[in-house]
Amino acid sequence: MGEPLPSATFFLVMRRMRVPLITLIVIFAIGVLGLTLVPGRDELGNPHRMGFLDAFYFMSYTASTIGFGELPYPFTYAQRLWVTATIFLTVVGWAYAIGSLLALLRDRTFRQAVRTAHFSRKVARLREPFLLIAGYGVTGELLGRAFDRLGRRFVVLDLDQERIEALDLAPYRADVPGLAGDARDAGRLTVAGLEHPWCAGVLALTNDDEANLTVTMAAALLRPDLPVVARTASPLIADRMRAFGTPTVVNPFAAFGRHLRIALRAPATYQLMTWLESGPGAEIPPRRKPPRDGRWVVCGFGRFGCALTDDLAAEGLEVTVIEPEPDEDDRPVIVGDGSDPRVLAGADLEHAVGFVAATDNDAANLSLVAAARRANPDLFVAARQNRATGAPLFRAVAVDALLVPTEVVAHEAYAQLSTPLLWRFLGTVPERDDAWAADLVDRLTALCGPRLQAVWKVRLDDEQAPALQGRLATGIALGDLLRDPGDRDERVCAVVLLVLRGDDADVGPGDDVELRAGDELLLVGHPSARRSLDRTLGDAVVAGYVLTGRREPSAWVWRRLAAARR
Amino acid sequence: MNLEKVVFGFFVLLAATLNFGFVLGDLSDPAQHNVYELFAALVISLVATVLKFGDRTQMGAVHLATSLVADLQLVAAATVWGFVANASPGGLDEAGTAAVVSLAAGALLANAVSVVLLVAETVSFSRP
Numbered sequence: 001m002g003e004p005l006p007s008a009t010f011f012l013v014m015r016r017m018r019v020p021l022i023t024l025i026v027i028f029a030i031g032v033l034g035l036t037l038v039p040g041r042d043e044l045g046n047p048h049r050m051g052f053l054d055a056f057y058f059m060s061y062t063a064s065t066i067g068f069g070e071l072p073y074p075f076t077y078a079q080r081l082w083v084t085a086t087i088f089l090t091v092v093g094w095a096y097a098i099g100s101l102l103a104l105l106r107d108r109t110f111r112q113a114v115r116t117a118h119f120s121r122k123v124a125r126l127r128e129p130f131l132l133i134a135g136y137g138v139t140g141e142l143l144g145r146a147f148d149r150l151g152r153r154f155v156v157l158d159l160d161q162e163r164i165e166a167l168d169l170a171p172y173r174a175d176v177p178g179l180a181g182d183a184r185d186a187g188r189l190t191v192a193g194l195e196h197p198w199c200a201g202v203l204a205l206t207n208d209d210e211a212n213l214t215v216t217m218a219a220a221l222l223r224p225d226l227p228v229v230a231r232t233a234s235p236l237i238a239d240r241m242r243a244f245g246t247p248t249v250v251n252p253f254a255a256f257g258r259h260l261r262i263a264l265r266a267p268a269t270y271q272l273m274t275w276l277e278s279g280p281g282a283e284i285p286p287r288r289k290p291p292r293d294g295r296w297v298v299c300g301f302g303r304f305g306c307a308l309t310d311d312l313a314a315e316g317l318e319v320t321v322i323e324p325e326p327d328e329d330d331r332p333v334i335v336g337d338g339s340d341p342r343v344l345a346g347a348d349l350e351h352a353v354g355f356v357a358a359t360d361n362d363a364a365n366l367s368l369v370a371a372a373r374r375a376n377p378d379l380f381v382a383a384r385q386n387r388a389t390g391a392p393l394f395r396a397v398a399v400d401a402l403l404v405p406t407e408v409v410a411h412e413a414y415a416q417l418s419t420p421l422l423w424r425f426l427g428t429v430p431e432r433d434d435a436w437a438a439d440l441v442d443r444l445t446a447l448c449g450p451r452l453q454a455v456w457k458v459r460l461d462d463e464q465a466p467a468l469q470g471r472l473a474t475g476i477a478l479g480d481l482l483r484d485p486g487d488r489d490e491r492v493c494a495v496v497l498l499v500l501r502g503d504d505a506d507v508g509p510g511d512d513v514e515l516r517a518g519d520e521l522l523l524v525g526h527p528s529a530r531r532s533l534d535r536t537l538g539d540a541v542v543a544g545y546v547l548t549g550r551r552e553p554s555a556w557v558w559r560r561l562a563a564a565r566r
Numbered sequence: 567m568n569l570e571k572v573v574f575g576f577f578v579l580l581a582a583t584l585n586f587g588f589v590l591g592d593l594s595d596p597a598q599h600n601v602y603e604l605f606a607a608l609v610i611s612l613v614a615t616v617l618k619f620g621d622r623t624q625m626g627a628v629h630l631a632t633s634l635v636a637d638l639q640l641v642a643a644a645t646v647w648g649f650v651a652n653a654s655p656g657g658l659d660e661a662g663t664a665a666v667v668s669l670a671a672g673a674l675l676a677n678a679v680s681v682v683l684l685v686a687e688t689v690s691f692s693r694p
Contacts, residue, residue, distance in 0.1 A: 015620025022616050029609040036602075052605055053648035 009113045016104045020097035027093040031059045031086035038082045042073045058083075063090035115179070116191065122177040123155055123193040130154055131417065132192055132199055134183035134215045135206030136163050138388045139231065141170075142410040143203065146279055148172045150418060157183050157192045159206070184214045186222070194222055201417050204230040205409065209237045220244035227420070229413040233303055233405070250412045252405035253304040257311035260382070260401065262430050264290050264315055268438035273426055275441075275452055276524070277411045279418070282452045284445060288400055290380050294353030295320060299338035299368050304384055304403070305358035317354075320347050338368050349375040357383040362390040369397055421457050421522040425498045428507045440495070440508060447493045448526050456530055458521045458537065467536070467543035472517040476547060479511030485535050485542045488549060492532045494525025571688075577614040578629075578684050581636065582677035584610060589671045594660040599667055601647060608640040611673070614680075625687055632680045639673030 035055035042048040050058070054072055061068050062083070075083065104110050130153035133140050140156065147154055156178040158164055164178040181188035183206055193199050202223075204215035209232050216230045221244070228247035232238050238249040263270040271287045278285075296312050298305050301323035309319050322338045336343035338359070349355065355372040357365040365383050372379055382401040385394045394402055416423045429437065458464055460472060468476065478499070484490040499506040499513060500520040506513060515521075523533070535542050545551050584607035591598030615633040618626055643666050650662030 011620050011622055018616055018619050021619070022613055025609060025612050025616065029605075033602075033605065051648075051652055052601060052644070053652045056648075 009110065009117050012110055012113055013101075013104060016110075017097070017100060020093075020100040024093045024097050027086075027089045028056075028059055028063070031063075031090060032056050034082045034086065035059065035079070038076075038079045040073060040076050040079050048073060059086065059090070062087060063094060065091070065094075116181075119177050119179045120191050122175070123191070123196060126153060126155075126177075126193065126196065126198055128153055129198050129200035130193065130196075131201045131203060132157070132189070132194060133203045133205060134158075134189070134192075135204065135211070135231075136160075136167070136178070137205065137207060138406040139205045139409045139413075140203075142407065143205070143413055144170070144172070144176065146410070146414050147418070148174060148176075149279075152418075155179075155193050157181055157188060159183070183211045186214075186218045189215065189218050190222075194219060199223065199226060201227045201229070203413055203417075204228070205413070206231075209234055213237055213241055216241045216247050217244050220247070227417065229416055231409045231413075248412070248416050250409045251307075252403070252408040253307040255408050255412060256304070256403040256405075257308050260290070260308070261311050261315055263288065263401070264292060264317075266430070266434035266437060268434045268441055269429055269432065272437045272441050273429055276422060276426060276455070277415045278452065279414060280452055280454060284441070284450045284452070290400070291353035293317070295351065296354040296356065297322065297347045297349060297352045297372075298356045298358055299323075300357070300359035300364075300384075301333065302358065302360055304360075305356070308356060308358060312354075320352070322347055339364055339371070341371065344368075344371055344375065349379065352376065352379065354380040354382070357381070359384070360386055362386050362393075366390070366393055366397060369399055419455060419457060419522070421498060421500060421520060422455060424500070424505060425507060425522055428498075428505065432507070436508065440497075443495055444524060447495060448524075453525055454527050454530055455522070455524045458523065458533065460515060460517055460519045460521070460537075465537040467538055467540040469517070471543070471547060472515065475514035475516060477511065478509055478513040478515055480547050481515065481536065482511075482533075483536075483546045485532050485546055488546055492525065492529040494523045494529035494533065496521055496523050498522040574614070574617050575684055575688075577610055577617060578633075578677070578680050581607060581611040581614050582674070582681050585636075585640070585670060585674045585677050589667055589674050593667050594664040596658045596660070596663045599663060601651075604640070604644060604647065604666070604670060607670070607673070608637075608644055611636050611640055611677070625683065629680065629683055632676050632683065636673045636676035636680065639669050639676060643667075643669035643673065 032052065032055045035050050035058060036052055037049075040048050040050060050072075058071060131147060132155050133144065134157045136144070136156045136158040140158070144154060144156070151173070153174050154176060156164065156167060156176060158178070158180060159182055161180040164180045167176050167178040170176070179188065179192055181191075183189065183204070194202065202215065202219040204212035204219075206212055206215075212230045212232055216228055219226055219228045224245055228245065229250060230241050230247050231250050231252070232241065233251060233253055235251065235254070238251055241247050241249050259270060259274075262273070267287050267289050271285055274285050275282060295318040297320045298309050298312075299322045301309070301321050305321065305323070309321060312319050321333045322336060322343060323333055324335065324337045334343060334346050336346070338344060338357075349372055355369075357368040357372070359365055359368070362385060365385070369381055369383050372381060380401075381399045382403065383394065383397075383399045384403045384405075385391065386405070388406070391404075415426060460468060462469060465472075478496060482491050482494065482496070484492050496509055497507070498521070499509045499515070500522075501516065501518070523530075536546050537543070541551070584603055588599055588603040588607055611633070615630065615637055618630040618633055621627070621630065646662070646669060647658075647666045650666070651658045654662065
């Protein structure tokens with residue numbers, strides 16, 4: 001089956017029912033014809049032949065095992081002989097037809113076709129922007145929940161039928177269409193809405209690099225206008241993905257290393273970034289200070305350990321690697337199993353400052369963390385959590401930095417797709433110094449407390465800011481726009497993170513920045529501030545008061561009186 | 567040789583010929599229209615329709631449509647015949663016969679279109 005059209009099920013039923021139906025027609029025809037030809041007698045004993053209507057009527061109720069008796073007159077023995085034969089024939093025919101239909105309804109192909117048809121109908125009926133999520137594992141589920149809270153729709157394609165069935169039980173607000181299918185099949189992607197006009201983005205989150213690459217390619221070739229977020233743990237695949245358009249490739253190991261480097265260099269910047277990436281309602285993370293200098297011990301030299309070692313070395317830190325099966329390498333590698341106390345003793349943890357448990361086994365990582373802490377309680381400990389089931393245990397040991405690959409991917413994809421402006425802001429933050437970030441964190445917490453409130457964007461155009469159109473031509477100072485509509489000496493509880501004009505972004509703008517028509521603002525702040533600002537942007541009278549301090553009357557009579565008074 | 571096409575062609579043509587045989591004669595003379603021929607035409611027409619089930623080509627869909635039209639006309643003709651011959655006080659009179667035969671004549675037109683389609687398909691299907 002290539003691309004199943006919605007009518008595939010109907011055609012399948014018709015094709016499978018051809019033989020049973022023809023059998024039934026032939027049996028009926030023979031029975032009816034025989035009944036009209038076999039001589040009978042009426043109640044007076046005169047010869048009588050059954051008409052077609054009587055014969056068809058009799059056959060109908062006999063074949064369907066209803067049985068009203070011998071109509072219109074009691075049968076002769078010749079007729080009874082014929083009827084006996086047709087009874088057996090018709091019962092077999094009916095049983096065959098109904099049996100075929102039931103067998104078809106239980107047929108795997110048929111049920112898959114029904115499911116696919118149902119899914120593609122649901123997708124085709126979507127009339128709001130939706131995201132296409134290929135791969136609904138832990139990452140997909142995290143993202144699905146986050147987008148659902150935002151009121152965004154999404155469609156799921158996954159290899160595993162069980163995960164798709166779990167969608168129906170998931171507590172989502174909106175109905176989530178899901179299809180069990182291979183994301184490597186471009187036909188499936190099309191059925192899942194890749195070419196749908198309302199498709200707003202594609203996420204390739206399967207645990208198979210090749211499948212993610214295929215999804216990225218298909219999206220870039222069929223819909224070059226869509227934003228694509230793809231997950232991979234291999235730099236080589238990442239390069240191949242980037243050959244197609246401009247996908248956001250998330251490599252959880254590289255992202256963790258990048259974050260760790262930022263955390264080493266600028267703790268406040270790191271705090272700000274993780275906070276903004278966590279989405280609304282998130283508690284502000286504590287500002288940790290990883291040791292700037294000293295020796296680190298990395299246990300496990302797989303893809304993650306290798307990437308992290310490179311990152312730490314790039315920061316100018318000394319790294320000791322423990323690995324049972326090392327490749328030929330010039331790093332100081334201690335060969336052995338890290339869970340062996342003698343091997344760990346050889347790493348001289350007493351004089352190290354940081355320890356990373358980077359193996360791909362959760363139990364091993366937990367025991368490594370415990371052993372390292374025993375050896376040196378002051379160590380900065382980072383660990384990798386591979387499976388969602390281990391989360392409570394890792395929370396309990398309270399490591400200083402925890403890598404959960406699935407969550408890293410989910411956070412990055414969320415930041416990119418929920419508010420692209422925020423993504424842009426986060427990209428520029430590491431270039432600023434730490435004091436600036438610390439100042440911004442202090443301003444945010446002073447305004448809205450320790451929980452992240454709403455993050456939203458405003459475009460100053462006719463649609464979103466009709467009240468400012470006349471004034472934007474001469475420019476409005478940002479500080480004036482943020483005055484409270486109730487009392488213009490107060491400020492609304494919001495901070496502007498970024499002003500985007502055309503293609504150049506002003507990060508952390510001051511109050512004297514001149515705003516022009518078409519500018520986009522990224523704000524973070526209290527929901528009440530969002531409502532106040534919406535009033536300023538939408539109501540000309542409020543805008544006049546906020547920007548100039550004069551309350552212009554809005555009704556005609558008051559305007560006449562005001563003009564007379566002047 | 568495609569057996570499926572041959573079988574289908576046989577039934578389409580048979581439905582048309584039987585239908586023609588029934589319609590042939592004076593429109594309102596009951597003696598010139600044998601009801602067994604109508605019965606045979608209806609059964610064969612139904613079989614021809616079922617044979618086209620599940621064919622997803624454009625031609626197959628058009629065939630199915632014309633075949634369904636013929637069925638509809640013939641079922642209507644058979645129903646009218648059953649009513650007039652058994653339930654009406656005068657039995658099968660001239661008016662009743664005319665109604666039955668004209669309905670069957672409509673089916674003949676649909677069957678003729680079926681045959682034309684069949685011929686067109688066969689001619690265009692020219693593989694050396």
